[in-house]
Every structure is written in structure tokens, then in C-alpha cells.
Amino acid sequence: MINDASLPLTSAASDWSLPSSRKVAIVCLILTETGLFSIFVAAYLFYLGKSLTGPTPREVLETPVIPTICLLGSSLTIMLAERALRRQHRRYFQLWWTITILLAALFLGATAIEWHRLITIDHLTISTNLFGTTFYSLVGLHASHVIAGLCLLTLVLFFSFRGLVTPAQHGRIEMVSWYWHFVDAVWVIVFTVVYVISR
Amino acid sequence: MAVQEIALTTSGAPGNSLVDRLHGLVVTVDHKKLGLMYVGTAVGFLLVAGLLALAIRLQLAVPNNTFLEPDVFNRFFTMHGTSMVFLVGMALVSGFGNYLVPLMIGTRDMAFPRLNAFGYWMYLFGGLLLYFSYLGAPGLAGHGSAPDVGWFAYAPLTGPAFSRGHSTDYWILSLLLTSIGSTVSAINVIATAVSLRCKGMTLMRMPLLVWLMIVVNFMILLALPALSAAQIMLLIDRYLGGHFFDTQAGGSAVIWQHFFWIFGHPEVYILIIPAFACVSEIVPVFSRKPIFGYPVMVGATVMIGLISTSVWAHHMFSVGMTSVGNTFFAISTFMVAVPTGIKIFNWLGTMFGGRIRFDLPMLFCIAFLFQFLIAGLTGMMLGVAPLNWQLTDSYFVVAHFHYTLVGGFLFGMFAGIYYWYPKAVGRLLDRRLGLWHFWLFVIGFHVTFDTMHFPGLLGMPRRIFTYDAGRGWDTLNFVTTIGAVLQAAGILCFVINLVRSAKQGKLAGNDPWDAWTLEWTTSSPPAEYNFATKPEVRSRRPLWDLKHPEDPDWQYE
Numbered sequence: 001m002i003n004d005a006s007l008p009l010t011s012a013a014s015d016w017s018l019p020s021s022r023k024v025a026i027v028c029l030i031l032t033e034t035g036l037f038s039i040f041v042a043a044y045l046f047y048l049g050k051s052l053t054g055p056t057p058r059e060v061l062e063t064p065v066i067p068t069i070c071l072l073g074s075s076l077t078i079m080l081a082e083r084a085l086r087r088q089h090r091r092y093f094q095l096w097w098t099i100t101i102l103l104a105a106l107f108l109g110a111t112a113i114e115w116h117r118l119i120t121i122d123h124l125t126i127s128t129n130l131f132g133t134t135f136y137s138l139v140g141l142h143a144s145h146v147i148a149g150l151c152l153l154t155l156v157l158f159f160s161f162r163g164l165v166t167p168a169q170h171g172r173i174e175m176v177s178w179y180w181h182f183v184d185a186v187w188v189i190v191f192t193v194v195y196v197i198s199r
Numbered sequence: 200m201a202v203q204e205i206a207l208t209t210s211g212a213p214g215n216s217l218v219d220r221l222h223g224l225v226v227t228v229d230h231k232k233l234g235l236m237y238v239g240t241a242v243g244f245l246l247v248a249g250l251l252a253l254a255i256r257l258q259l260a261v262p263n264n265t266f267l268e269p270d271v272f273n274r275f276f277t278m279h280g281t282s283m284v285f286l287v288g289m290a291l292v293s294g295f296g297n298y299l300v301p302l303m304i305g306t307r308d309m310a311f312p313r314l315n316a317f318g319y320w321m322y323l324f325g326g327l328l329l330y331f332s333y334l335g336a337p338g339l340a341g342h343g344s345a346p347d348v349g350w351f352a353y354a355p356l357t358g359p360a361f362s363r364g365h366s367t368d369y370w371i372l373s374l375l376l377t378s379i380g381s382t383v384s385a386i387n388v389i390a391t392a393v394s395l396r397c398k399g400m401t402l403m404r405m406p407l408l409v410w411l412m413i414v415v416n417f418m419i420l421l422a423l424p425a426l427s428a429a430q431i432m433l434l435i436d437r438y439l440g441g442h443f444f445d446t447q448a449g450g451s452a453v454i455w456q457h458f459f460w461i462f463g464h465p466e467v468y469i470l471i472i473p474a475f476a477c478v479s480e481i482v483p484v485f486s487r488k489p490i491f492g493y494p495v496m497v498g499a500t501v502m503i504g505l506i507s508t509s510v511w512a513h514h515m516f517s518v519g520m521t522s523v524g525n526t527f528f529a530i531s532t533f534m535v536a537v538p539t540g541i542k543i544f545n546w547l548g549t550m551f552g553g554r555i556r557f558d559l560p561m562l563f564c565i566a567f568l569f570q571f572l573i574a575g576l577t578g579m580m581l582g583v584a585p586l587n588w589q590l591t592d593s594y595f596v597v598a599h600f601h602y603t604l605v606g607g608f609l610f611g612m613f614a615g616i617y618y619w620y621p622k623a624v625g626r627l628l629d630r631r632l633g634l635w636h637f638w639l640f641v642i643g644f645h646v647t648f649d650t651m652h653f654p655g656l657l658g659m660p661r662r663i664f665t666y667d668a669g670r671g672w673d674t675l676n677f678v679t680t681i682g683a684v685l686q687a688a689g690i691l692c693f694v695i696n697l698v699r700s701a702k703q704g705k706l707a708g709n710d711p712w713d714a715w716t717l718e719w720t721t722s723s724p725p726a727e728y729n730f731a732t733k734p735e736v737r738s739r740r741p742l743w744d745l746k747h748p749e750d751p752d753w754q755y756e
Binding site: 016033052137141 | 417449
């Protein structure tokens with residue numbers, strides 16, 4: 001079965017290196033996710049002010065400052081965790097990673113409280129008006145990405161406590177952090193569109 | 200070292216009973232098996248969707264026909280269009296990408312083999328779910344059946360108020376599944392082509408097919424989410440009481456069209472570029488010349504990819520956009536013709552002065568060239584906004600896009616299948632049956648789709664289940680149907696050929712076409728590990744270098 005052509009070796013062959021397939025793949029994933037979010041953002045902006053009935057964004061939305069600080073801060077802590085892993089400080093890695101998870105959970109908790117208030121007090125549901133439809137879809141799409149990220153983060157922490165996350169796995173952990181940075185970056189857009197521009 | 204490890208794994212080959220082989224298909228992560236499974240499944244769906252088309256043509260053969268009920272007719276054209284685009288076209292793209300990219304770049308498998316298998320199964324079950332709608336959609340309520348909303352499913356007609364029952368839900372969910380499959384397959388092909396090329400294969404030494412596959416898969420990554428997002432919105436409308444497409448609550452009746460065609464127009468390039476890719480590999484080999492203008496071909500493909508993202512609303516001239524919008528989309532539509540024209544000239548330039556061998560793959564390529572040219576020209580006609588107002592939603596449009604997708608895409612895919620079948624199966628496809636297929640299909644194609652332009656010009660709208668006699672459409676429609684029957688006969692020859700030649704075809708050997716790319720250095724069919732030792736290349740035609748050490752390509756590139 002072995003009938004390969006042996007092609008002549010060249011001197012350039014020794015320094016042949018290509019980008020890691022893992023990184024290429026995660027960049028592609030981020031690219032396609034960006035496409036998904038763009039359409040929801042476009043829909044949100046397109047329907048801005050087109051609701052036939054209230055409530056309007058100006059009446060019911062409050063700028064979520066603390067949750068935003070939590071989420072953006074988690075980008076920093078995951079970076080610190082990653083650096084600790086690279087320097088083989090397992091305890092510090094676990095510490096920063098746990099803080100990242102807590103910050104993400106805080107963000108989700110704040111979203112839950114916000115939605116609870118909107119639904120019970122302001123009577124804004126996904127079927128109330130166009131604002132409700134587009135708001136819950138866009139923020140919900142982002143929140144579902146936070147939930148997915150939270151699952152990944154928790155899984156890594158679990159593996160770390162089982163002693164399975166070694167510096168050799170740094171490349172894999174780095175991909176989780178890339179995804180997490182992406183989720184944070186999307187929040188910057190969502191925050192700007194929903195809570196700044198639209199009110 | 201690597202050779203020994205691999206020899207050990209292949210010695211424990213599984214048994215050859217049917218159950219073993221089926222089990223092998225279910226658990227496989229081999230890019231070649233998955234690639235063939237994609238192509239095989241796509242041919243299966245091609246037959247089903249082709250039969251639907253035949254039924255549609257029989258219904259339209261004569262005026263006031265009652266062969267199909269109106270609602271059955273609606274389901275048939277919806278299922279035909281949806282299947283052909285998502286279950287045949289996209290699967291052939293994934294299949295060719297999966298099978299050929301690792302072989303052509305000299306690596307042993309895709310970057311993520313298990314993800315690859317996941318993509319295939321998502322695609323298969325998405326396809327089965329779509330057809331399960333015939334049984335599942337009526338459900339206990341006995342309401343509705345297969346989707347009947349056209350392949351683009353314009354909201355608000357697909358909203359909860361106008362599309363009762365579950366038929367539209369089957370359309371949404373099955374396409375969401377196949378989209379997930381296409382997306383992971385696209386990520387995989389890009390990661391493979393970027394990260395796993397063999398030594399010496401710089402970007403500008405990649406075979407054109409690999410280049411075109413990279414562009415196509417980037418387009419998939421950018422375009423498909425628009426459809427998925429719109430479908431998620433439609434689901435929210437249908438099940439959570441959302442108002443995205445609900446005009447009663449201020450929603451827009453047009454925005455679905457925008458979102459759909461932001462996906463839909465790149466989609467048609469996603470389908471046609473793999474056909475370009477096959478033609479770009481086959482034409483040089485059968486003209487005995489290297490491809491003419493390789494860097495320009497690469498640049499033109501990237502340009503098509505870029506421009507295709509800003510032409511979508513030429514599907515929507517008749518909804519009443521502003522004149523600025525109409526002008527913008529008309530101009531951008533014309534701009535796509537430039538890189539496409541460059542490609543056609545480059546293929547002709549490759550053939551010019553070459554010693555052309557008229558083998559089956561080349562025959563399909565030549566037919567492709569002429570047909571795709573005409574398809575492009577009618578596309579330009581439709582890009583003229585005022586003429587589009589006259590022709591839109593008529594059989595002229597149907598004829599145009601079937602010209603691109605059958606005369607262009609499908610012919611390119613046939614060329615590819617005739618070209619790489621010997622590599623995948625180890626035996627050549629029978630030439631006599633192949634010629635029958637070619638001529639029946641070419642003649643049938645032209646009888647059907649050349650003729651179909653004219654009822655369109657005479658005002659026959661698309662998607663009507665019948666028409667009155669005496670409008671000047673009768674003879675034209677009858678001729679169109681005759682062509683469809685001829686095409687079906689051609690496809691029958693093709694399928695018989697595929698099945699028979701697998702057992703009885705002439706043995707192909709490693710390199711039946713005297714070709715130049717890396718896949719032809721492997722055995723036919725290739726071993727599970729593709730290459731015992733990883734190859735190394737110094738030019739775009741590594742096999743030429745090997746066969747002609749006295750005059751290798753790398754001296755000139």
C-alpha cells in the first residue's frame with residue numbers, strides 16, 4: 001500500500017511552521033458568531049422606536065453598570081488565570097479562574113434580576129411589543145453565550161481540581177479564554193446599542 | 200517510524216460483512232469515508248428532489264392539468280428547492296472539501312476528524328427531519344404536511360397567522376441542523392487548509408481547488424448565520440409570540456427578505472465556486488497545460504467572495520427600495536461579472552493551444568463553460584433593475600437560476616465526480632454510459648432550460664400549479680417537460696454507471712489522468728492514512744516535478 005512519491009527535500013523545509021489549527025478554528029467560530037450577533041443587532045436597531053405600544057426603552061431600562069464591570073473584569077481575571085497556568089502556579093490559576101466564574105455568575109444573576117423586574121413590574125415580555133421582542137432576543141442571545149461560557153469555565157475548574165489541567169494544556173485553556181473575551185466584546189456592543197444609543 | 204505505527208493499525212481491519220461495513224460508516228472519522236458519505240447522501244437527495252422536479256414538470260406539461268393537487272404542488276416545489284440547495288448543493292460542497300482538501304495539501308486527515316463526523320450526522324439527520332415532515336407535520340391534529348412556503352419561506356407568510364400547523368417548523372428546524380453541520384464542516388476545512396499543509400506548500404502553491412474551498416467556507420461562515428438568525432427570529436415569532444415579522448404589531452414584511460438574501464445570495468456563490476474549483480483542476484490536466492493566470496484566479500475568487508456580500512437586494516428590486524438602493528445593488532451585481540469573466544477567460548486561456556483530451560470530465564467542463572457563460576448573461580439581464588421589474592417572479596428567473604445551478608454547478612460537480620471517482624473507488628467510470636449520460640443530460644438540459652426562458656418573457660409567473668390554454672405557453676411548457684424527461688434518463692445512466700463501475704469498471708491505477716496534484720500520488724483508493732511519508736512540494740505541480748526531473752516547475756515559479 002505504500003507507494004508514495006518521495007519528493008526531494010529542500011532546505012526551507014526545516015523551518016516550516018503553520019498556525020495552530022485550534023486557533024484558526026476558534027477564530028472561524030468567532031467570525032460566524034459575529035455574523036449571528038450582527039443580524040440580531042441590525043434587527044434591534046431597525047425596530048428601534050417602531051413599537052406601536054409601550055413600554056419604551058427609555059421608560060424601563062436602567063444602565064447595568066455593575067454587571068458590566070463584572071463581565072469586563074472577568075476578561076482581566078481569566079487573563080491572569082491563564083498567565084498563572086503558563087507560569088505553573090496552579091493555586092493562582094484556580095483562584096483567578098474561580099473569580100472569573102463568580103464574576104460571570106454575578107453578571108447572569110444581574111440579568112435575571114433585571115428581567116424579573118421588567119416582566120413583573122414593567123410588564124414587558126417578549127410578546128409585549130417590538131422592543132420586548134428585539135430586546136429579549138438580543139440580550140438573551142448574549143446571555144445564552146455567557147451560560148455556554150460559564151459551563152466551559154466550570155468544566156475547566158472541575159478538571160483543574162482533579163489535577164488534569166497542566167501547563168501542557170495551556171493551548172486548550174487559551175481557547176476557552178479567547179471565547180470568553182469574545183463574549184465580553186459582544187457585551188460591549190450590546191451594551192452600547194441597547195443601553196446607550198437607544199435611550 | 201510513522202510508517203510502522205500505521206501499518207500496525209491497518210492490520211486489524213474489520214470484517215467485511217454488511218453489518219461491519221455499516222458499523223464502520225457510523226463510527227468512522229476518516230475524511231475520505233465522510234467525504235464519500237456526503238457525496239453519496241447528496242446523490243440520494245438529488246434523486247428524490249429530481250423526482251419532485253419531474254412531477255412538477257409533468258403537472259405543467261399541459262394546460263389545466265390535474266396530475267398534482269395545488270397544495271401538493273406547493274409542497275413539491277418547496278421540498279425540491281430546499282433539498283437541492285441544502286441537502287444536495289451544500290453536501291456536495293462539504294463532500295468535495297472533505298475528500299479532496301487533505302489529499303491535495305498532503306496531510307493525513309482533517310484538523311478535527313470527530314467534528315467532521317459530527318457535521319455529517321447533523322447534515323444527514325437535518326435532511327431526514329425535513330422529509331419526516333410528510334409524516335410528522337400532520338401529527339395528531341392532522342394539520343399541514345411538508346413545508347409549502349418556497350425555499351425562501353418569506354415571512355410574514357410563514358408567521359403563526361398564515362402558516363398553521365407544523366410544516367414551517369420542520370423547515371426551520373431541519374435547516375438549522377444542516378446549518379450547524381455546514382458551519383462545523385466549514386471551520387474544519389479552513390483549519391485544515393490553513394494549518395496542515397505539507398512542507399513547502401505555501402499559500403500560492405496550493406491547488407486552486409483548495410484556495411477556492413477556503414474562500415467558499417469563509418463565505419459559509421459569514422452567510423449562514425444570517426439565515427440561522429432569521430430562522431431563530433421566526434421561531435420566536437411562532438412560539439413565543441414575538442413580533443419580528445408581525446406587521447400587525449409594527450413588524451416589517453420586508454426585513455425577512457433582507458436577512459434571507461444576505462444569506463441567500465452568497466449561498467449561490469457558495470454553490471458555484473466549488474464547481475469553479477473542480478473545473479480549475481480538470482481543465483489544465485486535460486489541456487496538458489498549467490492553469491493560466493493562477494494568481495489572478497485566486498484574486499478573482501476572493502473578489503467574488505467579497506462582492507457577493509453586497510449584492511443581496513437584487514433579489515428584491517420589486518419590493519420598492521429607494522432609487523439609490525436599486526442603483527447600488529444593480530451596480531454591485533454588474534461588478535460580480537468582472538471577476539467571473541476573468542475566470543472564464545482564464546479557463547479558455549488554459550485550453551487555448553493545449554492538447555485537449557476529450558475525456559468525460561473535460562466534456563462536462565466544456566459544457567459548463569458555455570452554459571455558465573449564458574447563465575451569467577441572463578443574470579446580468581436580471582441585474583438591470585427596470586428589466587427585473589418586468590421579469591421578476593416569472594419563469595425567466597427560474598430558467599436563469601437553473602442555468603447556473605444545473606448548467607453550472609451540477610455540470611461542474613459531474614466533472615468532478617468523473618474525475619475523482621477513479622481515485623475514490625479505484626475503478627474508472629464506464630465511458631460509454633458516461634457519454635450517454637453526458638449527451639442525454641446536455642440535450643435535456645438545453646431543451647428544458649433554453650425553452651423555459653420564453654414562457655417567462657411571455658409573462659408566465661413561477662410557482663403556479665397550472666395555467667389556461669391559449670396564452671402562448673402551451674407548446675413551450677410541453678417542450679420543457681420533454682427536456683426534463685431526457686435529463687432524468689441521463690441521471691439514470693449516471694447512477695447505473697456509479698453503481699456498476701464500482702464492481703466492473705476498468706482498474707484505474709494511481710494516476711489515470713496523468714495529473715499533477717498530490718492526491719494522485721496515493722493509491723486508488725487511498726490508504727486510511729493517505730500518505731505513508733508526508734510529502735513535500737516545491738511547486739504548484741508536485742507530480743509534474745516528479746515525472747519530469749529534467750524540467751521541473753519550481754525552476755520557473
